[in-house]
Amino acid sequence: MPRKRSLYLPSSSRRLGSTRRRFLQGSAAAIAGVTLSNCRQNLSNQAAPEADPAATTPEEGGASGGDSGVLHVYTWADYTSDEMVNAFTEKTGIEVIVDIYDSNETMLAKMQAGGGDAYSIIYPSDYMVQQMIELNMLTKIDKERVTGLENIFDKWQDPVYDPGNSFSTPFAWGTTGLLYNTDILTDTPTDWDYLWENSSALSKRMTLLNDVRETMGMVLKSLGYSYNSTNPAEIEEAYERLIEIKPDLASFMSFGYEDGLLSGDLAVVMAYSVDALSSIAEDDTLNYVIPESGSSVWTDTLVIPTTAPNVDAAYEWLNFNLDPAIAQLNTETLFNATPNKVAYENLSDEFKNDEKLFPPEDLLAKCEGIAPVGDAAAVFDEFWTRATSA
């Protein structure tokens, strides 16, 4: 019998913190996205940075972000902590204003629509960095103004998404896997196939990420294909397999599942490691597993958009986050794996040996990074629309 825990019982009040906030913020961000102004003028303005490199000068940006003492940061929910922001303000005298987004695509749309002119720092994931470079949206990083890049693991010194870290610095990495309630699942899921094998027993108690590339990619992986398949036949096969378990899915959701998971309304959800690990830290009846056939491994980065109004402050932020002490603090408080070698070595063994946070090399070797798929994006979207409409 699942424990009865929900909104109106006081026992859950200690959890009202980050998850609820993230859910509401995420929903609000999602809804704000709908009201995006789609001005044709803005569409053509996007070509401007290409033609006019002067657009990168600090004077260019939005009035609200033009103040030299203010840095506007656009990031994921729970990617900054008060402790870290206060330390930055104390060190540099720069005030930080943090806004959040719930998906790379939302962020890209806002930046392209001209709604993100105030931001000097953004946190895109690997494949989005590549896409934004192709769209000429990122400022090339002046390596002379950056210190501490040598502390980054070799793996991230020359990443595929941004060779030589010319436009981005790696901030954190993680995986995607299954988060489940150990009180409900008697056995331990080990692979993605678990969802198909137990779909009738767990009917309406499973969720998958509301993210085309992650969810379709997971199904592709479970079929033995690549996350980045561009073969329409393979994508269609993945779609067929996805709709097999669709009647048993509660929903496609990227956030807001934690309350349901703890109350027993949900048994197993697909989650990003950073969210899963912070949930486990709050309640140890939850557990997280990286499927043994491999999952996606993602890197979130720091970039400076070409529209950045406060480039100087942006460099301060880059250097601050490359500081091993800060990187270590971020891993300890925000549960993202650090790509910073010095910070990693300074972590306590408890963190270093946590295979959910730092998976063993042989498992990582089976994981894949998500990369842009070019024109196949339309195929992904077509099958995704069908999967979510059927």
Add this chain to the structure above:
Amino acid sequence: MSASLSKSRLQGLGTTIRHRCQQLLGPLALLGPAGIWLLLFLVLPTLLILDISLVPDLRPEDVGGAYGLGNYSRVFNPFDPRFDSVYLQVIWRSVYYATVSTIACLVLGFPVAYWLAIMAPRRWRNFLVVAFILPLWTSSLLRSYAWISILRPTGLLNTFITWLSDLIPGVDLPTQNWLYSSAAVFVGLTYNFLPYMVLILYASLEKLDISLLEAAADLGANPRQTFWKVTVPQTLPGIAAGCLLVFITSMGDFVVPTLLGGASSMTISRLIYNQFLGITRNWGLGSALSMILILAVSLAIALLLKYGDRDSVKEA
């Protein structure tokens, strides 16, 4: 003599012109700000959406592109090689959700409005009406989220049903599992838009001439006949207005299907969202779908103006 006459005529003409100007100036000053507002923030953006919708598969980074009807033909034209019936299915589902919740609002709202307008004590009436619209003071996002905690399997409703089952021996009431299904969308939409329906019906029923009901009774009509032959025909414009308003708002609602609908409740508003913020970033198709929604809603508003009770809408 004639000079003074023409002078007075001129004076008269001058006053007329001045009078005419004043007559024009008044409405202009009153309508100007709202007119400019509507022009800048409604008409122009809609024209921009129309413009973008006419460029097949326009993405935000594209600078212009050839005009064509590709986006629309993809949705409607079965002979187009890129035609996908999924879009029509989604539009159909939106219409279906809106229709069911409109009917539910009418069935639930009419008795309430009838009671408020005709049977409730007069001095309590305003208080009751205010009490009824009180839920509208909180954000619809929060109200939808509240429904999640009511409808989820271990939520408030099931806890209550289980408690009730335990209370009555021998009766085993079935628990519900509505969250993330169409049922939850119906509940959410009906709950959200019921106050609008009640207000409009109330305004319409309040004007009902009670003496006509008395006359019908005097002439031998039973209550049922009086209701169907006197009350309903007189409030028909109000019913039409309420239904169309609820239909229009639930057709375009984004929050309820997104939060309560789960894996299978793609509606046109969610589809539009996906076109702008999904991986394809197909703003052309998204704009075309927006135009389809705007046209459907405009059609409903045109019907509302023609057949609806405009006074009740205004009063509401």
